[in-house]
Amino acid sequence: xxxxxxxxxxxxxxxxxxxxxxxxxxxxxxxxxxxxxxxxxxxxxxxxxxxxxxxxxxxxxxxxxxxxxxxxxxxxxxxxxxxxxxxxxxxxxxxxxxxxxxxxxxxxxxxxxxxxxxxxxxxxxxxxxxxxxxxxxxxxxxxxxxxxxxxxxxxxxxxxxxxxxxxxxxxxxxxxxxxxxxxxxxxxxxxxxxxxxxxxxxxxxxxxxxxxxxxxxxxxxxxxxxxxxxxxxxxxxxxxxxxxxxxxxxxxxxxxxxxxxxxxxxxxxxxxxxxxxxxxxxxxxxxxxxxxxxxxxxxxxxxxxxxxxxxxxxxxxxxxxxxxxxxxxxxxxxxxxxxxxxxxxxxxxxxxxxxxxxxxxxxxxxxxxxxxxxxxxxxxxxxxxxxxxxxxxxxxxxxxxxxxxxxxxxxxxxxxxxxxxxxxxxxxxxxxxxxxxxxxxxxx
Amino acid sequence: xxxxxxxxxxxxxxxxxxxxxxxxxxxxxxxxxxxxxxxxxxxxxxxxxxxxxxxxxxxxxxxxxxxxxxxxxxxxxxxxxxxxxxxxxxxxxxxxxxxxxxxxxxxxxxxxxxxxxxxxxxxxxxxxxxxxxxxxxxxxxxxxxxxxxxxxxxxxxxxxxxxxxxxxxxxxxxxxxxxxxxxxxxxxxxxxxxxxxxxxxxxxxxxxxxxxxxxxxxxxxxxxxxxxxxxxxxxxxxxxxxxxxxxxxxxxxxxxxxxxxxxxxxxxxxxxxxxxxxxxxxxxxxxxxxxxxxxxxxxxxxxxxxxxxxxxxxxxxxxxxxxxxxxxxxxxxxxxxxxxxxxxxxxxxxxxxxxxxxxxxxxxxxxxxxxxxxxxxxxxxxxxxxxxxxxxxxxxxxxxxxxxxxxxxxxxxxxxxxxxxxxxxxxxxxxxxxxxxxxxxxxxxxxxxxxxxxxxxxxxxxxxxxxxxxxxxxxxxxxxxxxxxxxxxxxxxxxxxxxxx
Numbered sequence: 001x002x003x004x005x006x007x008x009x010x011x012x013x014x015x016x017x018x019x020x021x022x023x024x025x026x027x028x029x030x031x032x033x034x035x036x037x038x039x040x041x042x043x044x045x046x047x048x049x050x051x052x053x054x055x056x057x058x059x060x061x062x063x064x065x066x067x068x069x070x071x072x073x074x075x076x077x078x079x080x081x082x083x084x085x086x087x088x089x090x091x092x093x094x095x096x097x098x099x100x101x102x103x104x105x106x107x108x109x110x111x112x113x114x115x116x117x118x119x120x121x122x123x124x125x126x127x128x129x130x131x132x133x134x135x136x137x138x139x140x141x142x143x144x145x146x147x148x149x150x151x152x153x154x155x156x157x158x159x160x161x162x163x164x165x166x167x168x169x170x171x172x173x174x175x176x177x178x179x180x181x182x183x184x185x186x187x188x189x190x191x192x193x194x195x196x197x198x199x200x201x202x203x204x205x206x207x208x209x210x211x212x213x214x215x216x217x218x219x220x221x222x223x224x225x226x227x228x229x230x231x232x233x234x235x236x237x238x239x240x241x242x243x244x245x246x247x248x249x250x251x252x253x254x255x256x257x258x259x260x261x262x263x264x265x266x267x268x269x270x271x272x273x274x275x276x277x278x279x280x281x282x283x284x285x286x287x288x289x290x291x292x293x294x295x296x297x298x299x300x301x302x303x304x305x306x307x308x309x310x311x312x313x314x315x316x317x318x319x320x321x322x323x324x325x326x327x328x329x330x331x332x333x334x335x336x337x338x339x340x341x342x343x344x345x346x347x348x349x350x351x352x353x354x355x356x357x358x359x360x361x362x363x364x365x366x367x368x369x370x371x372x373x374x375x376x377x378x379x380x381x382x383x384x385x386x387x388x389x390x391x392x393x394x395x396x397x398x399x400x401x402x403x404x405x406x407x408x409x410x411x412x413x414x415x416x417x418x419x420x421x422x423x424x425x426x427x428x429x430x431x432x433x434x435x436x437x438x439x440x441x442x443x444x
Numbered sequence: 445x446x447x448x449x450x451x452x453x454x455x456x457x458x459x460x461x462x463x464x465x466x467x468x469x470x471x472x473x474x475x476x477x478x479x480x481x482x483x484x485x486x487x488x489x490x491x492x493x494x495x496x497x498x499x500x501x502x503x504x505x506x507x508x509x510x511x512x513x514x515x516x517x518x519x520x521x522x523x524x525x526x527x528x529x530x531x532x533x534x535x536x537x538x539x540x541x542x543x544x545x546x547x548x549x550x551x552x553x554x555x556x557x558x559x560x561x562x563x564x565x566x567x568x569x570x571x572x573x574x575x576x577x578x579x580x581x582x583x584x585x586x587x588x589x590x591x592x593x594x595x596x597x598x599x600x601x602x603x604x605x606x607x608x609x610x611x612x613x614x615x616x617x618x619x620x621x622x623x624x625x626x627x628x629x630x631x632x633x634x635x636x637x638x639x640x641x642x643x644x645x646x647x648x649x650x651x652x653x654x655x656x657x658x659x660x661x662x663x664x665x666x667x668x669x670x671x672x673x674x675x676x677x678x679x680x681x682x683x684x685x686x687x688x689x690x691x692x693x694x695x696x697x698x699x700x701x702x703x704x705x706x707x708x709x710x711x712x713x714x715x716x717x718x719x720x721x722x723x724x725x726x727x728x729x730x731x732x733x734x735x736x737x738x739x740x741x742x743x744x745x746x747x748x749x750x751x752x753x754x755x756x757x758x759x760x761x762x763x764x765x766x767x768x769x770x771x772x773x774x775x776x777x778x779x780x781x782x783x784x785x786x787x788x789x790x791x792x793x794x795x796x797x798x799x800x801x802x803x804x805x806x807x808x809x810x811x812x813x814x815x816x817x818x819x820x821x822x823x824x825x826x827x828x829x830x831x832x833x834x835x836x837x838x839x840x841x842x843x844x845x846x847x848x849x850x851x852x853x854x855x856x857x858x859x860x861x862x863x864x865x866x867x868x869x870x871x872x873x874x875x876x877x878x879x880x881x882x883x884x885x886x887x888x889x890x891x892x893x894x895x896x897x898x899x900x901x902x903x904x905x906x907x908x909x910x911x912x913x914x915x916x917x918x919x920x921x922x923x924x925x926x927x928x929x930x931x932x933x934x935x936x937x938x939x940x941x942x943x944x945x
Contacts, residue, residue, distance in 0.1 A: 041570055044800030071552070101515075103860055126942075170779060295935075301923070326733060399556070
């Protein structure tokens with residue numbers, strides 16, 4: 001087997017150095033009754049055969065290479081410059097471990113430091129960590145910070161129903177062992193209704209920006225109201241929308257979390273993605289997960305290192321605030337490279353392309369008989385379309401035309417019948433949008 | 445913004461991306477807008493986006509130069525105990541980047557995801573077979589999340605049976621830090637167990653707890669097999685039996701599965717739940733700190749509690765069954781958005797496909813052979829606290845009885861001068877000055893011999909020229925860092941960003 005390099009002669013030399021006769025002798029401590037079971041697995045394949053088999057599996061999928069995609073709802077198809085993948089393919093990056101040994105890990109450490117910086121710039125916050133598993137787990141970990149920041153004396157968590165339903169589900173999974181009151185998301189409470197729920201038992205209030213329906217809510221008064229009762233404002237954001245819209249920092253957020261996938265990470269059927277986590281300065285020492293800081297080496301040279309380590313599980317063990325260990329290092333690197341390439345002006349351009357194309361599509365669809373677009377709030381690149389029939393029926397029509405239509409909101413929100421969440425990004429050229437509109441026009 | 449010329453810049457390995465920024469520069473070429481433009485909502489918009497402005501080539505040189513500052517499996521030996529730094533096959537990377545996988549939206553209708561679901565279904569089946577479990581969930585994103593899933597399953601199992609008082613989890617003192625941290629996260633309590641002089645769980649202490657007044661509060665036990673010392677727990681069946689008799693469930697930390705494939709199936713030893721580290725045993729790359737995958741395998745009684753969704757056949761058909769994503773009936777819930785780190789599932793699939801049953805057994809045999817060879821060759825130079833046959837890794841002490849003031853850290857740093865990544869040090873906590881060495885099966889005998897020679901050289905240096913070790917590393921991009929300063933001054937982002945607040 002090509003990944004195991006030993007020759008028979010070497011095996012014998014090694015066994016004799018150890019002082020045993022066969023490799024099997026090395027397993028005497030394993031209970032004999034259970035030693036060396038059969039493994040019922042398919043026969044091994046050559047590299048050529050693996051590639052052929054997996055290519056067939058890949059091509060059995062309806063993917064954005066073959067289909068025109070208008071679906072987002074938490075995962076977004078954006079342009080990824082070639083440079084991103086070329087850099088990620090460097091073995092020096094992707095075959096390295098977590099940078100526990102800083103002298104031989106400055107590449108990863110500096111890249112993640114730059115990632116943290118760019119996430120601070122995007123979110124308007126003071127510090128960001130080296131990443132979490134995804135946007136959903138970042139939100140779940142934000143709860144822990146809020147409980148800690150309110151000294152464990154409060155247990156009420158207010159969630160907007162317009163946060164990604166999957167994120168809210170993950171938050172509940174994470175905290176099922178805790179005595180929490182999670183409120184706000186079982187109906188369709190809007191921002192003013194959430195404000196009414198604030199009290200002196202509230203540890204945090206979380207909203208989504210843009211919300212799951214693509215809309216930008218009016219958040220001007222929110223931070224003041226949340227802070228009046230001593231709670232934390234957590235914002236779940238789509239980082240791509242921050243190319244255009246006011247930063248969460250400017251809106252008074254204490255913790256900003258979200259899914260970094262739009263920043264240079266492919267769809268990949270839902271993972272691996274990138275959970276980002278950024279805070280105001282006063283919460284820096286409560287951040288869960290790894291964080292990179294600047295320092296100097298013994299000769300005075302600038303260098304980077306994992307810092308605030310005493311918060312982490314390998315040192316604090318059962319007293320750690322989180323068990324997080326592995327993060328999404330390579331995805332954070334992807335985001336750092338992506339944001340470097342885009343820069344200040346490129347990201348703004350991408351944001352505008354998303355905005356203009358989504359609004360063009362929205363206007364065109366709104367004019368169709370039987371369809372109406374929700375223009376009640378400003379939106380970025382996703383919007384709600386009320387359809388004349390169940391969304392699934394429309395999507396079944398669209399797929400025959402090579403188009404993957406919007407997300408069926410009724411799956412998560414029973415009151416949103418026949419409501420499609422459509423996403424239009426810079427990847428959708430005008431011809432594709434027009435084709436979508438043409439098919440919808442014929443839907444009856 | 446202006447490119448700030450800081451003092452550090454002249455004294456840096458590589459400037460920060462912000463330090464090479466020039467206003468007006470851009471690193472991408474984007475299409476023109478091909479639709480009529482709409483009015484932007486000016487009152488909602490920002491004008492403070494502090495991102496760097498650099499050209500494409502500047503970006504390439506910057507990140508290539510950064511990459512060159514890393515030690516990686518692709519550049520050299522990486523005997524980092526408990527991390528299984530084996531070769532990451534290149535074909536796996538290509539497979540993960542096939543458009544049919546990389547460009548697949550997670551919310552695509554089931555009919556359009558059959559290739560991906562078939563892959564996940566097979567991987568679930570194979571992982572269950574390898575470890576002897578009834579079923580698997582691929583959802584957990586990392587080992588720590590797999591542990592969390594396991595403990596939540598154990599918790600919910602007891603709650604459903606009306607055993608709400610079972611809130612305590614037994615954890616050996618040799619355990620990885622994630623184990624106790626996980627227990628706390630799940631709202632449960634740790635009972636720490638001592639180890640005996642052979643490095644096993646102290647069986648008497650365990651039996652005392654399992655038959656004592658706390659017995660009916662025991663929810664379960666977390667144990668690593670082979671232990672974090674690299675040793676097969678010789679009375680593992682008695683451990684499992686003691687906990688089961690007390691009514692607890694057994695969690696196995698599968699971080700060390702590289703020592704077990706084709707050797708023993710944890711499910712057959714009586715374990716109820718275990719996480720696999722696809723980024724260790726099954727060769728998915730560590731990525732400089734993730735992403736990983738901590739899939740969990742469970743015995744029959746926990747099948748319904750698995751984190752969802754799992755892939756099942758929803759319409760049987762001999763030729764083309766229909767696969768679907770299904771939530772187990774009593775699931776502990778969702779652990780992350782969507783269905784797990786699919787990119788890692790692809791790589792692990794390719795890996796298992798390349799080896800098959802006989803190959804995976806060979807992986808373990810050679811991982812254990814390599815570890816024992818290095819152990820045997822170093823046992824007269826370094827003190828081995830547990831001088832017996834080891835699994836895929838072994839622990840030795842990074843100190844010498846006849847030299848004062850040489851620590852595991854000094855030996856670790858000196859190894860870097862020889863182009864070798866240090867072993868895991870100061871873990872497990874129960875060994876003084878621990879060096880945990882895991883060569884993995886993909887290393888040649890020549891590499892191992894070179895490492896053995898370097899370790900012997902360093903031992904000699906420790907005696908003859910100890911300052912060489914104290915001041916090491918000497919030839920790395922940077923020398924030892926001032927970690928206290930990092931924690932004190934707390935500079936966590938580049939200056940231009942900080943100034944904007």
